[in-house]
Amino acid sequence: MSKVGAVSRGLYAVIAFLINAALRVGLNTSLAVAIAVTIYAAATFSFEALKERKEVLELLYWRDTKKSAIALSLTLLAVFILGK
Numbered sequence: 001m002s003k004v005g006a007v008s009r010g011l012y013a014v015i016a017f018l019i020n021a022a023l024r025v026g027l028n029t030s031l032a033v034a035i036a037v038t039i040y041a042a043a044t045f046s047f048e049a050l051k052e053r054k055e056v057l058e059l060l061y062w063r064d065t066k067k068s069a070i071a072l073s074l075t076l077l078a079v080f081i082l083g084k
Helices: 002-052 054-060 064-083
Strands: none
Touching: none
């Protein structure tokens, strides 16, 4: 009886390990897919928003250097203040 119990416990441990490993792989895969979908959606939304706003595009492409310099200076100042 003890050999049957030992074999069944070993079989149970192997099955539990395989199921646990499969679930971990599934969870990590679903997390990676969710992050990729979120990044894609955010990038698409941002690109569409940028296409609609001429002012933002002008700042991005440095068409008006005074406005772009002010925006860059304020951004760097904010990063410096928040970085302290």
